[in-house]
Amino acid sequence: MNTQTAIQVAGVNKWYGAFQVLKGIDLTVNKGERIVICGPSGSGKSTLIRCMNRLEVHQEGSIIVNGVELTSQLKRIDRVRSDVGMVFQHFNLFPHLTVLENCTVAQRWVRKLAKKQAVEIAMTYLERVHIPEKADKYPGQLSGGQQQRVAIARALCMNPSIMLFDEPTSALDPEMVKEVLDTMISLAADGMTMVCVTHEMNFAREVASEVVFMDGGQIIERNTPDILFSAPTHERTKRFLGKLLH
Amino acid sequence: MFQLDLFLQAIFSAPLFKGALLTIGLSLCVMAVSLVLGMGLGSMAGSPRRSARWLATLYVWLFRGAPALLVLLFVWNGLPQISEIFRAGWFTPFFAAFLALSLIQIAYLAEILRSAFAAVGHGQREGAAALGMHRWQIFLVITMPQALRIAVPALMNEFISLLKTTSLATVISLKELMTVSQFAIATSFRFLEWYGAALVYYLVIVSVLTLAQNRIEYVLSRGYR
Numbered sequence: 001m002n003t004q005t006a007i008q009v010a011g012v013n014k015w016y017g018a019f020q021v022l023k024g025i026d027l028t029v030n031k032g033e034r035i036v037i038c039g040p041s042g043s044g045k046s047t048l049i050r051c052m053n054r055l056e057v058h059q060e061g062s063i064i065v066n067g068v069e070l071t072s073q074l075k076r077i078d079r080v081r082s083d084v085g086m087v088f089q090h091f092n093l094f095p096h097l098t099v100l101e102n103c104t105v106a107q108r109w110v111r112k113l114a115k116k117q118a119v120e121i122a123m124t125y126l127e128r129v130h131i132p133e134k135a136d137k138y139p140g141q142l143s144g145g146q147q148q149r150v151a152i153a154r155a156l157c158m159n160p161s162i163m164l165f166d167e168p169t170s171a172l173d174p175e176m177v178k179e180v181l182d183t184m185i186s187l188a189a190d191g192m193t194m195v196c197v198t199h200e201m202n203f204a205r206e207v208a209s210e211v212v213f214m215d216g217g218q219i220i221e222r223n224t225p226d227i228l229f230s231a232p233t234h235e236r237t238k239r240f241l242g243k244l245l246h
Numbered sequence: 247m248f249q250l251d252l253f254l255q256a257i258f259s260a261p262l263f264k265g266a267l268l269t270i271g272l273s274l275c276v277m278a279v280s281l282v283l284g285m286g287l288g289s290m291a292g293s294p295r296r297s298a299r300w301l302a303t304l305y306v307w308l309f310r311g312a313p314a315l316l317v318l319l320f321v322w323n324g325l326p327q328i329s330e331i332f333r334a335g336w337f338t339p340f341f342a343a344f345l346a347l348s349l350i351q352i353a354y355l356a357e358i359l360r361s362a363f364a365a366v367g368h369g370q371r372e373g374a375a376a377l378g379m380h381r382w383q384i385f386l387v388i389t390m391p392q393a394l395r396i397a398v399p400a401l402m403n404e405f406i407s408l409l410k411t412t413s414l415a416t417v418i419s420l421k422e423l424m425t426v427s428q429f430a431i432a433t434s435f436r437f438l439e440w441y442g443a444a445l446v447y448y449l450v451i452v453s454v455l456t457l458a459q460n461r462i463e464y465v466l467s468r469g470y471r
C-alpha cells in the first residue's frame with residue numbers, strides 16, 4: 001500500500017447473523033479518485049460504504065483508511081472518522097441546532113476550535129454550498145435540497161480528506177436533485193477523494209474515475225463510466241443498467 | 247368560622263415558610279438524583295445484555311408497586327434495624343425521605359427517559375459519530391437535549407406529583423409543609439386557616455412549576471416550531 005492510497009478494502013466479508021451481506025470485497029480508492037458504487041437494492045452498497053468509517057463492523061478482511069487499519073483494537077476511531085466526511089440519504093442533521101451550530105458543533109468538540117474560528121470556517125462552507133443566509137435557521141425550516149447541502153457543508157467543516165456519500169439525492173424531490181449534484185460536482189473538481197453510492201448516471205458519467213457495480217454482496221464488475229455504461233460485460237450489469245435507463 | 251387575619255398570619259409565619267422551603271428542597275434533591283440515576287436505569291432497560299434488562303425490570307417492578315408510605319416507613323424504621331450505620335446522627339428524617347422518595351422516583355423516571363431516548367432516531371447518533379464525536383459527546387450534545395425535549399411534559403408531571411408526595415414524610419416527622427401545619431393546628435385548633443395556608447403554598451409552587459414548564463418547553467422546541 002503506497003501513500004497514494006486513500007482507502008484499501010481487501011477480502012472483506014461481513015455477515016448479519018447467518019446472512020452474508022459482503023462477500024470478498026476488494027476495492028482500492030486512490031487519493032483524488034471518485035468512485036461511484038451502484039447496484040440493486042439490498043446488494044450491500046450502504047453496508048460497504050458504512051464499513052469505510054466503521055459505522056458498520058466487518059468480520060473478515062482488512063480496511064485501511066489513510067494508513068490506519070480499522071479494527072476493534074483501534075482506540076481512536078473518532079480520529080479516522082473526523083478525517084472521513086459522510087453524507088447520508090436522510091441528511092441526519094441535528095434538528096435542535098441551527099444550521100450554523102450543525103456546522104460548528106463537531107469543530108468545537110472534536111477539533112477543539114475556538115467558537116470564532118469555527119463560525120468562520122462554517123460560514124466559508126455554507127457560502128460554498130450557496131446558503132449562507134440560512135445560517136440561523138433550523139434544519140426543519142429548510143427544503144430537502146437545502147438540508148442536504150447543509151449536511152455536505154457540515155462534513156466539509158471537519159476538513160476531511162475523503163468524502164463518502166450514501167444515496168445523497170434519493171430522498172429528494174426531483175427539482176432539488178440538481179443543486180446537490182452540482183455541489184458534489186464542484187467538490188470533485190477540487191480534487192476531493194469521493195466514494196458515492198448513487199444511481200445518478202449522468203453524475204457518474206461526469207465525475208467518476210471508476211464505476212463499481214455490486215450485486216448480492218459482491219463486486220460484479222468495475223470500469224470507467226464510459227465503458228461500463230456502453231459495454232457492460234456481465235449479464236446482471238446489463239439487466240440493471242437496462243432497467244435504470246428506461 | 248374562617249378568620250382572615252389568622253389565615254394571613256399563618257401564610258406569613260416563619261415555620262410554614264421554612265416548611266415550604268424544605269418541601270421544595272427535598273423535591274429538587276430527589277428529582278436531580280433521580281434524573282441521573284433514572285437515565286442509568288433507563289439505559290439498562292434498553293441494554294442488549296439480558297441480565298441488565300432483567301435487573302432494571304425487577305427494580306421498576308418493585309418500586310412502582312410499593313406504596314410511597316410503606317417505603318418511607320421501611321427506610322426510616324426498618325433500615326436502623328438492619329444496620330448500625332442507620333442509627334447514626336446523619337440518618338435524619340430529611341435523608342430518610344430523600345432516600346425513600348428517590349428509590350421510587352428513579353423507577354418512574356427510568357421508563358420515561360428510556361422511551362424518550364429511544365424516540366431520538368438512530369441517524370442522529372450516526373450523524374454525530376461520522377463527524378468523529380465521542381460517545382459521551384454525542385450523548386451530551388446530540389441525544390440528551392432531544393430526549394429531554396420529548397420527556398419534559400412527563401417529567402414535569404412526575405415532579406409535581408413528587409412535590410405533593412413529600413407531604414407523606416410527615417409520618418417520619420420531617421418538618422415539611424404538612425407537618426408544620428399539623429403542629430400549628432395541634433395547639434391552635436384552627437384547621438381552616440392552617441390547611442388553607444398550606445394549600446396556598448402548594449398551589450403557588452405548582453403554578454410556578456407550570457410556568458417554568460411552559461418556558462422550558464418553549465426553549466427546547468426551537469427548531470421544531
Ligand SMILES: Nc1ncnc2c1ncn2[C@@H]1O[C@H](COP(=O)(O)OP(=O)(O)OP(=O)(O)O)[C@@H](O)[C@H]1O
Binds near residue numbers: 040042043
Ligand atoms: N442491521 C441489519 N441487520 C440485518 N440485516 C441487514 C441490516 N442492515 C442491512 N441488512 C441487510 O443487508 C442487505 C444489504 O443492505 P444494504 O443496506 O447494504 O443494501 P443497499 O445496497 O444499500 O440497498 P439500498 O439500495 O436499498 O439502500 C439487505 O438485504 C439488508 O436487508
Ligand SMILES: [Mg+2]
Binds near residue numbers: 045046166167
Ligand atoms: Mg443503501
